[in-house]
Amino acid sequence: AAFLVGAMPRREGMERKDLLSANVRIFKEQGQALDKVARKDVKVLVVGNPANTNALICSKYAPSIPKENFTAMTRLDQNRAQSQLAAKLGVPVKDVKNVVIWGNHSSTQFPDASNAVVTIGGVQKSVPEAINDDEFLKTAFVTTVQKRGAAVIAARKMSSA
Numbered sequence: 001a002a003f004l005v006g007a008m009p010r011r012e013g014m015e016r017k018d019l020l021s022a023n024v025r026i027f028k029e030q031g032q033a034l035d036k037v038a039r040k041d042v043k044v045l046v047v048g049n050p051a052n053t054n055a056l057i058c059s060k061y062a063p064s065i066p067k068e069n070f071t072a073m074t075r076l077d078q079n080r081a082q083s084q085l086a087a088k089l090g091v092p093v094k095d096v097k098n099v100v101i102w103g104n105h106s107s108t109q110f111p112d113a114s115n116a117v118v119t120i121g122g123v124q125k126s127v128p129e130a131i132n133d134d135e136f137l138k139t140a141f142v143t144t145v146q147k148r149g150a151a152v153i154a155a156r157k158m159s160s161a
Helices: 016-037 052-062 074-091 127-131 132-139 138-158
Strands: 003-004 043-044 070-072 098-103 108-113 117-120 123-126
Touching: 003 016, 016 052, 052 070, 052 108, 074 098, 074 108, 074 117, 074 127, 074 138, 108 138, 117 127, 123 127, 127 132, 132 138
Parallel strands: 003 043, 043 070
Antiparallel strands: 098 108, 117 123
16 A cells, blocks of 8 residues: 655645645656556555645556556545534534535535434434534535635644645
């Protein structure tokens, strides 16, 4: 297995697209190295953001490794979404499950709670039913998750990476 966790951190005022040139160089080199020395059945997990794009770049430069052996993990956004829902419901984060993040780690991602479930008082129910506020789920929830990375950068002057 290969775990690719290093990527250029985003700084204040930068958009993720600004990171592409630095990350192309990093993940091109990683892909070439994997292509040269890794077993052809290696499983590659890319964590450095934007993970989906970086995984694609890496796989392009490792043509001898099957594309299906590359995957990207964007768990940070899922954790942020689960945390928002748990706070709204007043439950521990561990009690919120099945939240999905569609898209890349960016301001255009879409956190989806439509199939999420929550356990309240030992009873599992759908998150949309438990929250009972479609407006929140379509607006504030989505926007907060989409902009959370920028909020972290504003506070820290760099990303959490």
